[in-house]
Amino acid sequence: MAEGFKFELVSPARLVLSEEATQVVVPGSEGDFTMLKGHSPFMTTVRPGVVEVTVSGGRIARIFVRGGFADASPAGLTILAEQAIPVEELxxxxxxxxxxxxxxxxxxxxxxxxxxxxxxxxxxxxxxxxxxxxxxx
Missing domain, CATH: 1.20.5 (Single alpha-helices involved in coiled-coils or other helix-helix interfaces)
Structure with missing residues (x-):
């Protein structure tokens, strides 16, 4: 089983998700990228699309984001989204x-x-x- 890392997705209105994740797929402005534990540090903009988070235990959360920034480090990933809505609420x-x-x-x-x-x-x-x-x- 893959090791987990700290993942947070924040919108101007609230903290949308804060979980121990094993994998996160992000719609980056230069293309989708997958974050795993120990990823090299980088920051990128996020284009509108769906962030797919695999949390510890295997559950998958899908959240639509409309723009923002992703900050990756070996310790974790933080996404600051202009707007974030769980897909099931759309x-x-x-x-x-x-x-x-x-x-x-x-x-x-x-x-x-x-x-x-x-x-x-x-x-x-x-x-x-x-x-x-x-x-x-």
């Missing part, structure tokens, strides 16, 4: 309506900057929606 129908509204905002954008911001929001919502319908889980 509602696909609500997100689908928000995506439709965001698509209209992109289509109606009057300037390049307004369009860029609207497209970023749409991309984030699509990432949230994808988290509500995980393939292979």
């Amino acid at each position: 509602k696909a129908d609500v997100i689908a309506r928000e995506i439709q509204d965001a698509e209209e905002d992109v289509a109606d954008a009057s300037t390049d900057e307004v369009k860029r911001v609207a497209q970023e929001k749409l991309d984030q919502l699509r990432a949230v929606f994808a988290a509500t319908t995980p393939a292979g889980h």
Whole structure:
């Protein structure tokens, strides 16, 4: 059995998860990475996606994060997320309506900057929606 390490996921609203983990898969801005005990230290930004945490005992927690930072060290991993929502709390129908509204905002954008911001929001919502319908889980 793999050795555990300290894992914390924090959002501006609360401490979302603080567990002894054996593995954490993180959607890093340069690509997904897997954290195991004793990982070399580094810091990276996190893109919207699902953090998959295998806690000691084998249970898997899946949490959607929207951006933030990950700080890895040999002792553990801390993620400071802009937003973090357990996947089981995401509602696909609500997100689908928000995506439709965001698509209209992109289509109606009057300037390049307004369009860029609207497209970023749409991309984030699509990432949230994808988290509500995980393939292979």
